[in-house]
Each structure stands twice: as structure tokens, then as C-alpha cells.
Amino acid sequence: MNKIHILLKQHVGSPCIPIVKMNEEVEKGQLIAIPNGLGANIHTSVSGTIVNINGSEVVIRLKENQPDHFIPIPKTETNLEAIKxxxxxxxxxxxxxxxxxxxxxxxxxxxxxxxxxxxxxxxxxxxxxxxxxxxxxxxxxxxxxxxxxxxxxxxxxxxxxxxxxxxxxxxxxxxxxxxxxxxxxxxxxxxxxxxxxxxxxxxxxxxxxxxxxxxxxxxxxxxxxxxxxxxRKPFIEKDLTIAGRVQAHEKILMNQPIGFPMKYFIDKCGGYIQPHGEIVVGGPFTGKHGEEDTPLTKTTGGILVAMPFPNEQRKVGILICECGGGKERLTEIAIGMGAEIVAAERCKRMVEVDGRYRCDLPGICPGQAEKVLKMKKEGAEVILTGTCQD
CATH class of the missing domain: 3.40.50.11540 (NADH-ubiquinone oxidoreductase 51kDa subunit)
Incomplete structure (x- = not known):
């Protein structure tokens, strides 16, 4: 691997604006993108050469020998300014x-x-x-x-x-x-x-x-x-847990460089155990599907290699939860199982606030019998849900 991809949106808000140019040499810790409205500075986690810039990422070809040191952030008058x-x-x-x-x-x-x-x-x-x-x-x-x-x-x-x-x-x-x-x-x-x-x-x-x-x-x-x-250290490294169908079973990697692909970290854990299924980026409840080339970001907490999806070619109802499996993720899992989605319902605790559905009492899950029976009437043979503790 000789290139990394540093995403320009690793935060709430808009993608950052690159302040580097094609073929520019950059050093580890250097500021490479600044906020466009709500956002946060982005620095490079490696030394190398800028080989591509687009609306979503900055691609850097790595120098052969990477330094241990980094370019520190400028001196600031306050601690809040240092964090910024x-x-x-x-x-x-x-x-x-x-x-x-x-x-x-x-x-x-x-x-x-x-x-x-x-x-x-x-x-x-x-x-x-x-x-x-x-x-x-x-x-x-x-x-x-x-x-x-x-x-x-x-x-x-x-x-x-x-x-x-x-x-x-x-x-x-x-x-x-x-x-x-x-x-x-x-x-x-x-x-x-x-x-x-x-x-x-x-x-x-x-x-x-x-x-x-x-x-x-x-x-x-x-x-x-x-x-x-x-x-005076910029946010250029991330702590990670890698688990699931990897040779190390479960391994914690501290201070890993942002921008490196998922496969790089899986290989650090000895590679896959076969057979294996998808890569989940994040945790089991709120994680999302990832690929081997998905880059590490400031918000990535886990890399989980799953078992292959079971072959579940039945009619499925999905029960959508704000605290875990949302509609997009549950649909993705159902399709991976080969199931047909025939019904979808939101957890009875979900209420709409400013155009978004939220849980009105997280951690206290209600009974869902009414929702389940409704989906059964619509033809669901099994229910796929996110985190319901009922």
C-alpha cells in the first residue's frame, strides 16, 4: 500500500476545503483542509505527495520512510483555540x-x-x-x-x-x-x-x-x-477495536493513522478467518457496511468482520430503531440475507422532531406486539430489528 485517502468530511457539517495543491509535498501533521462553515480542521497523518484532490477526499502517496514526529499546531492563547x-x-x-x-x-x-x-x-x-x-x-x-x-x-x-x-x-x-x-x-x-x-x-x-x-x-x-x-498534536490518529472473523479474534490498536484502509488494519490482525462476511465499520448496533478500501476517519471506532449472511429467503418485516438499526441498515442486511422485505414499522417510541425521528426514552424499550402483529398481517414471516430489548 502506497497511498491513503483522507476524507474531507469527518465531522458534523460540510466537507472541508482543501488548502493543498496537486504534487505538493506534505509533512505528517500538516494542515491540509479547513472548515467550510461548521466543521473542523483536517491534517495529514503521513508525510508524502498529494496525488489527487476532489470534492470528497485528498489522496496522498506515502514517503518510503515515515517520521515519528509531527508538525505541531501553532501556539494559541487559550486551550479552546488549541482544540480548534x-x-x-x-x-x-x-x-x-x-x-x-x-x-x-x-x-x-x-x-x-x-x-x-x-x-x-x-x-x-x-x-x-x-x-x-x-x-x-x-x-x-x-x-x-x-x-x-x-x-x-x-x-x-x-x-x-x-x-x-x-x-x-x-x-x-x-x-x-x-x-x-x-x-x-x-x-x-x-x-x-x-x-x-x-x-x-x-x-x-x-x-x-x-x-x-x-x-x-x-x-x-x-x-x-x-x-x-x-x-500541540493535531487529530491525526485514532484508537480502534478490530474483532470478528480475523485471526486475532479481537485486538485493540491505539493511535492508528487516519486515512488508511480497513484492509490495512485487518492485515495487522493476521488477516481474515474464512469464511467471512461483510466488514462493519463501527459497532454492532450502529455500525455501517464498509469495504476493504474504506478509509479510517476521526469517528471510526471499530472494524468488525462478520460471518457470512445466512441464506434467509423468506418474507421479512423490519422494525426500525433510532438507537440501532435504521431503515437503510436493516434493508441492507435483509438484502444480504436474500430476504424479501414486505413490511416496515418504526419502534413505538420514535417521535418526529424537526423532520427527524428520535427515540423519546432511549434505553427503556417498550413492547412491540402491535407492530409485530401488523407486519405479520402484511405477510412477514420473520422480523428483523435493531436493538429492541423487549
Whole structure:
């Protein structure tokens, strides 16, 4: 492999605007694209030569010898400006620009570290908490200072005992930082679930944590903020979990260069176990179909190699869920199974807010008998659903 593809949209908002030219030599850490409205800076994770630029990506041919060092972001007057310059976005999958989220004041409010690691199989956030709990504590202090928040909570599931103990030791002398515990349910890492469980406030669909005087960020996002502040490091690497039909079965890879293809990381785990099915980029619940050449981005959390789809040539009804399998993904799975979709219904908790369907009470799944019976009447022999716990 001698080329990588760095996508220009790795965040909420519009694709970034490239500021490099064809055949230009670039160095690891160099700024190569800037926001066009809402967005975040994009830097190259490698040294090399620009060989293609289009509306969706910048393609870089790698130098033979890659440096360990990177070009640091410029000196800034504030920590928030450092986070902005580094291009930090929500690394848990949302991709919201961190400098926009934290450009606010929440006096006597709460900074919450989302340590739920909620998707099954994914484990890189847990490993980072076990190995570097001090980074999370420093990050929370930076974020509290930045926003004038009065308290910081770390929301973690008790099953992550080693990480929980490490974080507890790290914050024992921090009077304004506490661990708070989540049950082992999905989606415990949803922002509204965290606010409900920790602060006792039930947000309406569409309401943000700011309505509860709180800001929530996942563990890896806080890590990148600390790197930007302390090391002047741009967001050029991503922590990953690779699992499923790979020789290593399950492997955590930290600090992997953005822009490299999925196959590169699968090969790092010894290659495929045969037979294998599709590549899922993300977690089992909210992940999407990927290809071997799909590039790693700032929001990629997992690379899961699935079993081949079962041959299920029957009539299927799909039950659409906001917390997991949406219509597009469930349709994709049904087609992969060779099934015929004859009915589709939304979970009874889904309500329309500003043109988008949202769960009105995530994590508390209702009975779906009425929906199932309706799809059965429409000819469905089996039901395919996302995350329903009923």
C-alpha cells in the first residue's frame, strides 16, 4: 500500500476545503483542509505527495520512510483555540466539532466523561482508561476551567472494574471529579440516558445536554483535547477495536493513522478467518457496511468482520430503531440475507422532531406486539430489528 485517502468530511457539517495543491509535498501533521462553515480542521497523518484532490477526499502517496514526529499546531492563547486548531471532533461517532461544543459557559454545571463504551465488542476506550486514567482527569480539569463548570462526572459501567478502579485512584484527590455508575444496558452511552441516570433530568427528544447545564464528551475525545493542549498534536490518529472473523479474534490498536484502509488494519490482525462476511465499520448496533478500501476517519471506532449472511429467503418485516438499526441498515442486511422485505414499522417510541425521528426514552424499550402483529398481517414471516430489548 502506497497511498491513503483522507476524507474531507469527518465531522458534523460540510466537507472541508482543501488548502493543498496537486504534487505538493506534505509533512505528517500538516494542515491540509479547513472548515467550510461548521466543521473542523483536517491534517495529514503521513508525510508524502498529494496525488489527487476532489470534492470528497485528498489522496496522498506515502514517503518510503515515515517520521515519528509531527508538525505541531501553532501556539494559541487559550486551550479552546488549541482544540480548534487541532481539529478535535467527537471521536465516539458523532463527530461534532469540540471547539463549538465547548465555546460556552456553564457556571455550576457539569462536564461528563462518557465512559460507557456501550457498543458490544468495542474496548479501546476501556483500555485507555485502564492505562492512562490521569489523562482523563487532566482533560476534565481543562474542560471545567474552560467552561466554568462546577463538577465533572465520569459515567462508567461497573463491569469495567479495572478501568473503574484506575479512574477512582486517579481522582481521589480531585474534589470536583467523581465516578458515577451506569447499568449494563444499551444505549447507556446515549447522551440523554447519561443525563437521566446521572442528573435525574429527562431530556425531551431533540433537547441537548446544555438544557441540563451539562456537556458530554466521550473518553477518546477528551484524550485528543489533552493531546492538543499539552503536545500541540493535531487529530491525526485514532484508537480502534478490530474483532470478528480475523485471526486475532479481537485486538485493540491505539493511535492508528487516519486515512488508511480497513484492509490495512485487518492485515495487522493476521488477516481474515474464512469464511467471512461483510466488514462493519463501527459497532454492532450502529455500525455501517464498509469495504476493504474504506478509509479510517476521526469517528471510526471499530472494524468488525462478520460471518457470512445466512441464506434467509423468506418474507421479512423490519422494525426500525433510532438507537440501532435504521431503515437503510436493516434493508441492507435483509438484502444480504436474500430476504424479501414486505413490511416496515418504526419502534413505538420514535417521535418526529424537526423532520427527524428520535427515540423519546432511549434505553427503556417498550413492547412491540402491535407492530409485530401488523407486519405479520402484511405477510412477514420473520422480523428483523435493531436493538429492541423487549
Amino acid at each position: 486548531a487541532a481539529g478535535v471532533v467527537g471521536a465516539g461517532g458523532a463527530g461534532f466539532p469540540m471547539h463549538v461544543k465547548y465555546n460556552t459557559t456553564i457556571e455550576n454545571g457539569y462536564i461528563i466523561a462518557n465512559a460507557a463504551e456501550c457498543e458490544p465488542l468495542l474496548g479501546h476506550n476501556v483500555q485507555f482508561m485502564e492505562d492512562h486514567p490521569d489523562v482523563i482527569i487532566r482533560g476534565l480539569n481543562y474542560l471545567m476551567e474552560m467552561t466554568k463548570a462546577g463538577k465533572a462526572y465520569i459515567a462508567i459501567k461497573t463491569k469495567y472494574r479495572k478501568a473503574m478502579l484506575a479512574l477512582g485512584r486517579a481522582c481521589k484527590d480531585e474534589p470536583n471529579i467523581e465516578l458515577k455508575y451506569l447499568s449494563d444496558m444499551y444505549p447507556a452511552g446515549d447522551e440523554r440516558v447519561i443525563i437521566r441516570e446521572l442528573l435525574g433530568i429527562t431530556l425531551e427528544p431533540g433537547q441537548l445536554p446544555s438544557s441540563a447545564n451539562a456537556i458530554v464528551s466521550n473518553i477518546e475525545t477528551i484524550k485528543h483535547a489533552v493531546e492538543a493542549i499539552e503536545q
